[in-house]
Amino acid sequence: MRFLVVYCHPVPESFGAAVRDTALQTINARGDEARLIDLYAERFDPVMSADERRNYNDGPPTEPDLVSHIEHLKWAEAILFVYPTWWYGLPAMLKGWFDRVWARDVAFTLGEGGRINPLMTHIQKLGIITTCGAPWWLLFLMGQPGRKTIMRGLRPLCAKGCRTMFLAHYLMDVSTAATREAFLEKVRRKVTAF
Amino acid sequence: MNVLVLYAHPVETSYNAELHRLIVERLSAGGHTVDDCDLYAEDFDPRLTREERLIYQQEGDNTESVREYVERLRQAEALVLSFPVWNYGYPAILKGFFDRVFLPGVSFHLVDGKARPMLHNVRKVVAVTTYGGSRLRAWLMGDPPRKIVGRLMRSTVKPGAGYAYLAHYKMNLSTDATRAAFTEKVRRTMDAF
Numbered sequence: 001m002r003f004l005v006v007y008c009h010p011v012p013e014s015f016g017a018a019v020r021d022t023a024l025q026t027i028n029a030r031g032d033e034a035r036l037i038d039l040y041a042e043r044f045d046p047v048m049s050a051d052e053r054r055n056y057n058d059g060p061p062t063e064p065d066l067v068s069h070i071e072h073l074k075w076a077e078a079i080l081f082v083y084p085t086w087w088y089g090l091p092a093m094l095k096g097w098f099d100r101v102w103a104r105d106v107a108f109t110l111g112e113g114g115r116i117n118p119l120m121t122h123i124q125k126l127g128i129i130t131t132c133g134a135p136w137w138l139l140f141l142m143g144q145p146g147r148k149t150i151m152r153g154l155r156p157l158c159a160k161g162c163r164t165m166f167l168a169h170y171l172m173d174v175s176t177a178a179t180r181e182a183f184l185e186k187v188r189r190k191v192t193a194f
Numbered sequence: 195m196n197v198l199v200l201y202a203h204p205v206e207t208s209y210n211a212e213l214h215r216l217i218v219e220r221l222s223a224g225g226h227t228v229d230d231c232d233l234y235a236e237d238f239d240p241r242l243t244r245e246e247r248l249i250y251q252q253e254g255d256n257t258e259s260v261r262e263y264v265e266r267l268r269q270a271e272a273l274v275l276s277f278p279v280w281n282y283g284y285p286a287i288l289k290g291f292f293d294r295v296f297l298p299g300v301s302f303h304l305v306d307g308k309a310r311p312m313l314h315n316v317r318k319v320v321a322v323t324t325y326g327g328s329r330l331r332a333w334l335m336g337d338p339p340r341k342i343v344g345r346l347m348r349s350t351v352k353p354g355a356g357y358a359y360l361a362h363y364k365m366n367l368s369t370d371a372t373r374a375a376f377t378e379k380v381r382r383t384m385d386a387f
Contacts, residue, residue: 010244046240046286050204087292088346089283089338092240096286114327114366134309142345145283145338152335153282173251173304 003027003034004076008083008094010040020082022184026191039093046096060105069101078125085132089146107157123158127165131172165194198229198270202277202288214276220384233287240290253299263295272318279325282335311350318356319347329363
């Protein structure tokens with residue numbers, strides 16, 4: 001299976017990087033192929049420009065910096081997102097990646113009466129591995145905007161019955177070496193079984 | 195009131211741009227002091243940087259790189275968010291404003307890893323937005339922007355603050371009549387601000 005890992009964290013030496021590496025190693029250990037998109041490392045621009053917005057409804061985006069991203073999306077059969085949860089949601093960087101790459105006529109077409117027809121039906125698995133400062137119940141209370149943007153917003157554009165996985169290390173600000181190591185172990189276990 | 199308007203749409207001829215102009219015009223006409231923050235025009239970079247992440251929790255130092263925006267937020271007695279919903283969320287440029295400017299020591303304190311809201315200078319929050327799809331579809335998707343404004347923003351600002359969430363759904367199927375009706379609703383809300 002072809003795994004695309006979409007990684008978003010500004011600090012190369014962060015725990016998020018350890019999560020990313022653990023996920024990549026586990027995919028390799030499964031004998032599967034992996035590709036990595038490191039949004040901060042490639043200085044991806046998450047801001048949709050005026051021209052891009054003007055042309056949004058006229059066909060797939062033609063911006064040169066999106067070409068490789070669209071190609072990766074077409075290649076992938078499974079996607080793993082690795083990111084920190086900020087303000088209960090996706091970092092702006094990752095949100096902008098959805099806005100610009102999962103565009104009309106790339107990820108979906110719009111039919112009669114505003115009907116959405118999916119184009120990402122080759123994607124059979126969507127996984128999230130994230131870290132949050134807040135406790136789980138607070139995320140729940142706020143409606144888990146980050147998780148839902150992906151699992152409810154993007155999943156309908158993927159294969160029917162697309163499998164999902166959600167892993168979160170909550171209360172990151174009071175985490176210890178032990179909780180972080182236990183989380184990495186969980187990442188290994190869950191990604192192996194995914 | 196000092197009203198900070200956070201606006202996020204790249205196209206000047208868009209319906210969102212029209213709503214934004216109306217918001218600023220009606221609030222000014224009503225005697226409010228409007229700080230019109232057009233994130234695209236100001237070329238705001240929504241990407242929280244490595245340096246910002248490393249000192250995120252150091253209250254005081256963490257505001258250095260966004261000092262001007264923090265100052266504007268602190269002056270605000272009301273917030274108006276004017277934006278389109280893209281992919282069931284804020285445009286990245288607005289999401290990044292929260293990531294980078296709503297910092298510990300500005301909108302909340304971190305105490306033992308817990309966030310204590312402190313943006314109590316803001317006593318009114320109004321969102322004016324447009325969705326491509328229907329309200330039902332947004333609801334099925336969990337309607338993240340409505341929840342973020344309605345729950346998170348409201349829990350961050352002064353308790354009991356005024357609140358309104360004005361949304362035009364089904365923009366992809368909108369007509370002159372639906373847009374005119376929504377524009378009127380926005381106008382009334384701003385006149386009564």
